[in-house]
Amino acid sequence: MRLIWLLSPALFVIALAFWAYKENYRTKAAYDAVAQVRADISSTRSELSKLRAEWAYLNRPERLSRLADQQFSHLGLMPMRAQQFATVADLPFPTIPAAAVGASMDVSFDGGQQ
Amino acid sequence: MIRAPLRPLVKILAARAKGQNPDDIERQNIQARTNAMRETARAQAAGRLLMLGAAFLMCFGTVGMRMGQLASADPAEPTLRSSGARMLTQRADIVDRHGRILATNMETYALYAQTRDLVDPARAAAGLAQIFPDLNADDLLQDFTGKRSFVWVRKKLSASQRQAVHDLGEPGLLFGPREMRVYPNGRLASHVLGGAGFGREAVYAAEIKGLAGIESFYDDTLRDPARADDPLQLSLDLSAQAAIEKVLAGGMRMMQAKGAAGILMNAHSGEIIALASLPDFDPNNRPLPPRSGDPSDSPIFNRAVQGVYELGSTFKIFAAAQAMQMGLFDADDMIDTKGPLRWGRFKIRDFHNYGPKLSLQQVIEKSSNIGTARVAQKIGAEAQQDFLRQLGFFEPVALEMPEARVARPILPKNWSELSTMTISYGHGLSASPLHLAAAYAAIANGGKSVRPTLIKGGSGEGTQIISAKVAQKARAMLRGVVTQGTASMAQVPGYAVAGKTGTADKPARTGGYHEDKVITTFASMFPADNPEYVLVISLDEPVETSGLEARRTAGWTAVPVAAEVISRVAPLLGLRPDLREFAALN
Numbered sequence: 184m185r186l187i188w189l190l191s192p193a194l195f196v197i198a199l200a201f202w203a204y205k206e207n208y209r210t211k212a213a214y215d216a217v218a219q220v221r222a223d224i225s226s227t228r229s230e231l232s233k234l235r236a237e238w239a240y241l242n243r244p245e246r247l248s249r250l251a252d253q254q255f256s257h258l259g260l261m262p263m264r265a266q267q268f269a270t271v272a273d274l275p276f277p278t279i280p281a282a283a284v285g286a287s288m289d290v291s292f293d294g295g296q297q
Numbered sequence: 298m299i300r301a302p303l304r305p306l307v308k309i310l311a312a313r314a315k316g317q318n319p320d321d322i323e324r325q326n327i328q329a330r331t332n333a334m335r336e337t338a339r340a341q342a343a344g345r346l347l348m349l350g351a352a353f354l355m356c357f358g359t360v361g362m363r364m365g366q367l368a369s370a371d372p373a374e375p376t377l378r379s380s381g382a383r384m385l386t387q388r389a390d391i392v393d394r395h396g397r398i399l400a401t402n403m404e405t406y407a408l409y410a411q412t413r414d415l416v417d418p419a420r421a422a423a424g425l426a427q428i429f430p431d432l433n434a435d436d437l438l439q440d441f442t443g444k445r446s447f448v449w450v451r452k453k454l455s456a457s458q459r460q461a462v463h464d465l466g467e468p469g470l471l472f473g474p475r476e477m478r479v480y481p482n483g484r485l486a487s488h489v490l491g492g493a494g495f496g497r498e499a500v501y502a503a504e505i506k507g508l509a510g511i512e513s514f515y516d517d518t519l520r521d522p523a524r525a526d527d528p529l530q531l532s533l534d535l536s537a538q539a540a541i542e543k544v545l546a547g548g549m550r551m552m553q554a555k556g557a558a559g560i561l562m563n564a565h566s567g568e569i570i571a572l573a574s575l576p577d578f579d580p581n582n583r584p585l586p587p588r589s590g591d592p593s594d595s596p597i598f599n600r601a602v603q604g605v606y607e608l609g610s611t612f613k614i615f616a617a618a619q620a621m622q623m624g625l626f627d628a629d630d631m632i633d634t635k636g637p638l639r640w641g642r643f644k645i646r647d648f649h650n651y652g653p654k655l656s657l658q659q660v661i662e663k664s665s666n667i668g669t670a671r672v673a674q675k676i677g678a679e680a681q682q683d684f685l686r687q688l689g690f691f692e693p694v695a696l697e698m699p700e701a702r703v704a705r706p707i708l709p710k711n712w713s714e715l716s717t718m719t720i721s722y723g724h725g726l727s728a729s730p731l732h733l734a735a736a737y738a739a740i741a742n743g744g745k746s747v748r749p750t751l752i753k754g755g756s757g758e759g760t761q762i763i764s765a766k767v768a769q770k771a772r773a774m775l776r777g778v779v780t781q782g783t784a785s786m787a788q789v790p791g792y793a794v795a796g797k798t799g800t801a802d803k804p805a806r807t808g809g810y811h812e813d814k815v816i817t818t819f820a821s822m823f824p825a826d827n828p829e830y831v832l833v834i835s836l837d838e839p840v841e842t843s844g845l846e847a848r849r850t851a852g853w854t855a856v857p858v859a860a861e862v863i864s865r866v867a868p869l870l871g872l873r874p875d876l877r878e879f880a881a882l883n
Contacts, residue, residue: 210371232390232401239398239481244539262540262865265791265874 303327387476388505389519390528391490391512393535394568394753398528400490400512400580402505403479406459406472408450409500412441415469424465425450428458441469452495452503453477473500478512480580486538488574488599489531489698489751492583508583509597511751514697530753532568537561540865541571545834548858549575552839556593557858558600560734560833561866564741564822566755567748569696570830570870572731574600600837602694602701605727608835609799609851611737611820612723613669617661618740618771619684620672622763628658628770634668640715645670648850661774662782664798666722673721678712681720687746687762688736690728697751704729723799730818734833737820740775741828744768776825783852787821789864791874795828796821796859798851803838814838817851819859823867824875832866834859 240246251260303326309319391400415421418441426434429451440448453475454462462470478493491510495503504520507513515529541559549557561571578584578596587595593604620626631654638645651663660668673681685691691708694701707727709716719725731749738747739762746759763771775795779787787794799818802810818835822828839854840847848854867874 229404233403235398236401236403236479236481239401240479242397243482244485244536245483248539248543263868265789265864265868266879267868268791268874270876 301326301330303330387520387522387525388478388493389521389525391519392528392530393533393538394531394570395534396528396530397535398481399486399531399533399535400478400480400493402476405475405477406454407452407475407498407503408454408459408462409471409473410441410448410450411469411471412443412446412448413469415441416467418442418469421465421467421470424467425462425470428461428465449498452498471500473502475503476505478505478581482535482539483581484577484579485535485542486533486572487577487580488597488601489533489572490580491698492580494583509700510580510698513699531751532563532570532753532755533572533751534570534870536869537866538571538573540869541862542573542575542577544858544862544865545573545575548834548854548861549836549839552836552841552854552858554836554839554854556600556604556837558604558730558833558835558837559862560601560730560831561862562734562738562747562749562831563755564738564747564828564831566757567735567738567750567759568753568755569749569751571866572601572751574598574602574604599698599700600835601730601833602696602698603704603729604835604837605704605707605729606816606818606835607724607727607801607804608730608733608818608820609723609801609816610664610666610669611733611797611799611818612721612726613661613664614740614771614775614797615684615688615736616669616672616676616681616721617657617774618763618767619676619680620657621767621770622684623676623680625675626657626672628774629656631656632660632668632671634660634665634671636667638667638670638718640718643715645718658774658777661797662777664778664783669721670718673717674714676717676721678714678717681717682712684762685720685726687760688739689746689748690726690732690736694729694731694735694749696731696749701729701731704731706732723801730833730835733818733820734831737822737833738831739763740768740771741822741831742768772822772825772828775822779821779825783850784819784821784856786852786856787819787860787863789823789860789867789878791876791878792823792863792867792872793825793875793878794821794823794860794863795825796832796856798856800849800851813840813847813849815849817849817855819851819855821859821863823863824872829872830867830870832859832862834862 251258254260303323304319305322308322312319312322388402390398390402392398410421412418419438422434422437422441425437426432432450437450450470454472459472480487480490489510491512492508493505493512494508496506497504507516507519511529511531512519518524519529541561545557545559548554557573557575559571559573560569562569576596584595584597586592586597592598593600598604621628626632633653634647634651634655635653636645636647636650645666647665647667651659651665655663655665655668657668657672660672690706693703693705706729709720709725716725735747735749739745739759743765744761744763744767746762748756748759750756772795775797776793778784778797779794783798784796787796797820799820801816801818803814803816805811816835816837817839818833820831820833822831834855836855836858840849841853
């Protein structure tokens with residue numbers, strides 16, 4: 184009995200030491216991971232800003248208008264004019280062919296966003 | 298110290314009397330003395346040992362504690378707060394009102410040479426001169442072989458140039474990381490953005506500094522590392538800006554003008570949607586200010602903001618609005634327009650003779666100098682000054698550009714009655730097109746003063762200068778200018794435009810005015826019945842030569858350009874066209 188009383192604190196201390204050792208290394212690994220992630224963030228950010236700059240460069244109005252001119256025969260793009268505005272009344276109603284009486288009907292339901 | 302005798306006589310005599318050996322007494326005493334001495338010596342030694350022990354304990358304790366401290370502390374490397382290895386994107390982006398990028402940053406490299414490490418300076422110089430055609434091999438060689446150990450070669454390198462320099466294989470040529478400001482849209486909105494350059498430079502970094510325009514005005518904000526992630530959002534609309542610049546450039550070419558300026562502004566909030574000045578420049582490579590000649594001929598001169606000109610008849614509406622506000626005239630009241638109007642030796646003439654009498658509405662429509670001068674006479678110098686001060690013609694416009702803050706209007710030194718009369722039709726007072734846009738916005742929005750701004754969100758409501766009713770009457774007059782008056786070319790399909798033309802002779806440097814050089818301006822607002830936007834177009838020295846004789850009036854030059862601008866820009870801004878306007882034209 185006395186032996187157990189003497190040994191158990193010693194074992195407990197040894198266990199704590201193992202735990203502390205492990206925690207210490209886990210913390211260090213976590214720090215390294217954070218530093219790595221930060222470095223990744225920074226490089227991704229720089230990549231992103233480069234891509235954004237490139238996107239803006241490729242979408243500059245001067246280039247787009249040049250492209251629109253080049254592809255005019257295919258696309259026929261022109262600057263927007265007031266005549267292109269239309270009212271709802273100008274739109275033709277969709278023509279739905281009348282279903283024969285008694286014919287079966289497909290009823291579909293998609294999304295239901297109302 | 299009194300020593301105890303070893304052979305005290307009393308004890309010796311007593312011992313002799315008893316027949317004992319007196320030497321025993323001496324021996325006993327010697328023994329006792331030796332004992333006492335040993336005791337003190339031992340005590341001393343023990344004390345010394347204790348002291349020594351304590352000293353050792355302290356020393357070892359200190360060392361041990363420090364070791365323990367070092368062992369238990371976490372090893373930490375010194376790292377940057379943001380912890381990005383690079384100091385990238387320190388300067389905030391600039392975006393337009395829809396978030397499209399106007400200015401951003403890119404990584405690049407600067408090239409420098411450590412001349413002592415150069416293996417073959419002559420070959421390096423020749424190679425560099427081949428990569429960079431603007432560098433001279435002889436000059437480079439002179440730098441490399443001279444006294445300096447450190448030479449900057451280039452401030453910015455493209456990726457391919459960097460590779461080419463790498464391929465030279467010269468250990469003395471080194472790269473320093475740099476961040477550079479990029480304007481992906483090139484010349485677009487160049488005057489607003491201004492441009493940026495390097496401030497203080499070191500090998501591993503250089504600060505970017507705004508040189509002009511918004512980059513310079515907001516330099517501190519843009520550089521603030523805490524705000525590096527929130528871009529500066531301008532009120533500009535990239536597509537509207539592009540459209541205006543394109544139309545202006547075309548108009549400038551057609552009218553053979555030296556320069557052109559255009560301002561499109563929200564009449565209520567003062568947000569500038571587009572601001573253009575031609576000729577322009579590429580802010581990625583901002584030209585240096587001219588050393589000689591007229592600064593206004595340089596492409597970096599911002600005509601819309603810095604160009605302080607006499608704006609001609611566009612001013613007439615202010616006299617008319619004020620007269621209506623003061624209750625002096627109404628739109629239908631007749632005004633004597635018999636010419637010429639003499640004032641001392643000075644004569645005021647009209648472009649044509651418009652007959653003896655015109656209503657105030659017609660004075661504006663036909664743009665009669667005489668009629669406006671008569672109205673101004675009634676208003677008086679003081680009241681006119683007050684009114685123009687309220688409209689902002691006495692101070693530089695508080696726009697977020699350093700250029701605007703120094704563009705002070707030129708006022709007459711002595712505001713005589715003659716000045717009052719000439720200023721009423723826009724002569725004798727010089728202001729920038731931006732001033733004019735702000736003043737027209739007050740008429741457009743129902744009489745409230747407007748402070749132009751380049752920042753999205755606007756500058757808030759101003760003070761009421763004229764009543765909403767007078768503003769509405771003034772707008773009806775301006776609409777009349779388009780439907781029956783000098784600006785008939787401003788009939789835009791779908792949009793009702795109201796505006797006033799102005800043609801002012803350019804002042805000659807030698808004094809007086811040029812005969813055939815004018816600045817034409819069209820200040821307008823649309824849609825006319827409830828204006829959202831104010832547009833000011835100004836052309837420098839235009840001439841329209843499609844007819845038999847050269848025409849230089851605003852109605853033939855600035856107005857068609859403005860009409861084209863409106864027909865292009867209004868749909869882009871999402872303005873719904875007015876169907877009646879199609880009907881009126883067809």
